[in-house]
Amino acid sequence: MVQYFKTIWSGIATTFTGMKITLKHLFTKKVTIQYPDENFPLPETARNRLFMEMTKCIGCKNCAKICPVNCIDIETIKVSPEDPHKELHQNGKERKLWVPTFEIDFAKCCYCGLCTEVCPTDAIIHTKEFEYSEYNRENLVYKFHTLTPEQTEEKRRLLEELDAKKEKEKKQDENKPGNKETPGEKRE
Ligand code: SF4
Numbered sequence: 001m002v003q004y005f006k007t008i009w010s011g012i013a014t015t016f017t018g019m020k021i022t023l024k025h026l027f028t029k030k031v032t033i034q035y036p037d038e039n040f041p042l043p044e045t046a047r048n049r050l051f052m053e054m055t056k057c058i059g060c061k062n063c064a065k066i067c068p069v070n071c072i073d074i075e076t077i078k079v080s081p082e083d084p085h086k087e088l089h090q091n092g093k094e095r096k097l098w099v100p101t102f103e104i105d106f107a108k109c110c111y112c113g114l115c116t117e118v119c120p121t122d123a124i125i126h127t128k129e130f131e132y133s134e135y136n137r138e139n140l141v142y143k144f145h146t147l148t149p150e151q152t153e154e155k156r157r158l159l160e161e162l163d164a165k166k167e168k169e170k171k172q173d174e175n176k177p178g179n180k181e182t183p184g185e186k187r188e
């Protein structure tokens with residue numbers, strides 16, 4: 001019988017202990033927030049979605065080489081000296097490489113920040129944006145290039161023409177009298 005009442009008393013006492021803790025927290029500062037209506041302020045060093053500033057990108061591919069998960073895909077085309085649309089980078093230097101393809105697959109990115117560390121021009125940076133989930137994985141491949149397919153074709157054609165011109169000049173040079181090797185003769 002004594003044990004019976006002891007158990008009832010223990011139940012009442014533990015209920016009051018729990019209620020005491022609940023009441024105490026009613027008057028302390030809230031630590032939970034109503035996400036997504038409210039957000040915690042992110043630290044300055046937060047590493048979230050990357051952003052590319054294509055006018056700063058020199059096409060060096062350092063970012064793609066260092067990426068541990070190969071989620072950056074870059075294609076470059078040398079700027080032909082005969083290109084009528086040469087452009088300057090933000091630092092005022094002439095662009096040497098066009099970047100017709102610059103894609104980042106955010107489904108693979110692990111936000112390590114290595115690409116931002118090795119970029120010599122700070123063209124690629126982390127932003128504070130982290131709410132960009134998608135239903136379709138393909139939508140997580142971000143395309144940052146600035147050339148249209150037609151412009152890319154034009155740049156390729158200009159470079160091919162330049163290479164063909166150089167090859168022709170080389171052959172003409174080799175066939176000049178004095179430069180031509182005769183059978184059995186070895187040029188130094
Ligand atoms: S943050 Fe890391 S994983 Fe993401 S693109 Fe840059 S190097 Fe690759």
Ligand code: SF4
Nearest residue numbers: 057058060061063119
């Ligand atoms: S490291 Fe920077 S400059 Fe070089 S390709 Fe990547 S984003 Fe462009």
